[in-house]
Amino acid sequence: MDQVQRLKVFFNSIKGKILTLFLVTFCVACGLTALNVWTLAAVSERLHLSERYDDLFNSILEARRFEKNLLIYGGAESLREGLQYLDKAEAAVADLGDDLEAVAGPGRLPAFRNALRLYREEFTALERAGDPARESVRGTGKLLVDMAEELIRTKRDRINKTIFRVSLLPFAYLGVFLVFMAILIKVIAESLLKPLGLIGQITARVAKGDFSPVDGGGGHIVEVSGLLEALNRMAMELTANQEDLLQARKIAALGTLTAGIAHEINNPLNNIVLSAETLLETNGEALDDDGREAAQDILAQAERAGEIVRNLLDFSRTEKAKFSPLAPEVVVKSSLALLKNQIMISGLTMNVDVPPGLDKVAGSLRHLQQVFLNLLLNAVHATPAGGRIDVSGRDASDFVCFIVRDTGKGISQEDMQHIFEPFFTTKEVGKGTGLGLAVTYSIVKRHGGRIEVESEPGEGTAFYVYLPKAPKPAAGIEEGDEEAAR
Numbered sequence: 144m145d146q147v148q149r150l151k152v153f154f155n156s157i158k159g160k161i162l163t164l165f166l167v168t169f170c171v172a173c174g175l176t177a178l179n180v181w182t183l184a185a186v187s188e189r190l191h192l193s194e195r196y197d198d199l200f201n202s203i204l205e206a207r208r209f210e211k212n213l214l215i216y217g218g219a220e221s222l223r224e225g226l227q228y229l230d231k232a233e234a235a236v237a238d239l240g241d242d243l244e245a246v247a248g249p250g251r252l253p254a255f256r257n258a259l260r261l262y263r264e265e266f267t268a269l270e271r272a273g274d275p276a277r278e279s280v281r282g283t284g285k286l287l288v289d290m291a292e293e294l295i296r297t298k299r300d301r302i303n304k305t306i307f308r309v310s311l312l313p314f315a316y317l318g319v320f321l322v323f324m325a326i327l328i329k330v331i332a333e334s335l336l337k338p339l340g341l342i343g344q345i346t347a348r349v350a351k352g353d354f355s356p357v358d359g360g361g362g363h364i365v366e367v368s369g370l371l372e373a374l375n376r377m378a379m380e381l382t383a384n385q386e387d388l389l390q391a392r393k394i395a396a397l398g399t400l401t402a403g404i405a406h407e408i409n410n411p412l413n414n415i416v417l418s419a420e421t422l423l424e425t426n427g428e429a430l431d432d433d434g435r436e437a438a439q440d441i442l443a444q445a446e447r448a449g450e451i452v453r454n455l456l457d458f459s460r461t462e463k464a465k466f467s468p469l470a471p472e473v474v475v476k477s478s479l480a481l482l483k484n485q486i487m488i489s490g491l492t493m494n495v496d497v498p499p500g501l502d503k504v505a506g507s508l509r510h511l512q513q514v515f516l517n518l519l520l521n522a523v524h525a526t527p528a529g530g531r532i533d534v535s536g537r538d539a540s541d542f543v544c545f546i547v548r549d550t551g552k553g554i555s556q557e558d559m560q561h562i563f564e565p566f567f568t569t570k571e572v573g574k575g576t577g578l579g580l581a582v583t584y585s586i587v588k589r590h591g592g593r594i595e596v597e598s599e600p601g602e603g604t605a606f607y608v609y610l611p612k613a614p615k616p617a618a619g620i621e622e623g624d625e626e627a628a629r
Contacts, residue, residue, distance in 0.1 A: 478515035525551030
């Protein structure tokens, strides 16, 4: 059954149809060639047989010549020569055999043989017979000549018909060629040109941003059907990733903008911090409680502004970090170690399931720690006391998938499309900058990975971070980041 299915697929492909067309044409050409060879052989044989018909006719004419000599001059020599030619005529009749019967037609060959036999008898008895016998032999001889002429004429007509049929074979070749060309043009038009026009329309639609699936109408050859399926898959992937592409463009534009702003803001902030610290050191004792509290607020807010500036700089950084092979469990454990105390204080349960046998990922340990710190901090802030945070890892083809799942309040569908945008936050004023997930998204993209999110309000949130696997390191290569993390 599989073999039959494969044959159906093959004959429904371009190469299958063209190969079938060429095979059929080749078989027809071979048939016409064989017919041509057979016809030429038949013509050759009939020409050869026509020579025997000429010999038969000539032998009869020679016998009649000696008949005339015998009637006029007499003599045994003329009788002997005439009988010799009649022997040749009988030999020709025997040699022609079935062909003579086919040419003469039903009932005429026995009549011809009887006439030949009668003529021999009358010719033999001519020397001793009287005038009535002479008239009889002349009549039989004339009948024999007429019959021989009719045989030759019929034979030549048949040869001419055969030659006419042979002359038609070039036109048959031309007809086969024209039919082949017509079918080939139809196959090319329906199997190639029409689908290519459809593909051109599809690419024009995609260029205009229309990623809707294509209805090819069915009935296409295998190659075109496969191409249309690939275009549909591409359209689906483009539709699915269009938001990621738009997000990446936003982040790229904002990164260029915020880099300059962050550097400009950093210098005044440093001056504010130095001024506040100097005020506390030099005039702290002279200040009352309200003054010292105001100075402390200045330092705290300046530190908070400085943290925002550092996040902006991390967000806008475009240089390629030095990547090295990192064990997934090392990345997760080193990130959790930085939040251990905060998780304990929040009263949450932490479950970690990252198998040590997973393939290593290619990345920068410091940057990946920042990714998981941001995700874990969001999970801690979104999950009430007594909740649970699960961190797990699994193999995902060419990637390693990290899952950070919490049992918090979840994210609404309206907010889902904005969570990776810079400065977007659902936290209360003063408790979030809106840069955590934007920085996380940017870092993951710089690592060649992707990040996905699933959430339902009231049922928690799960972030899926896909990081590409690192190439297998050669012996002796140092893995500095990993060793440092260990």
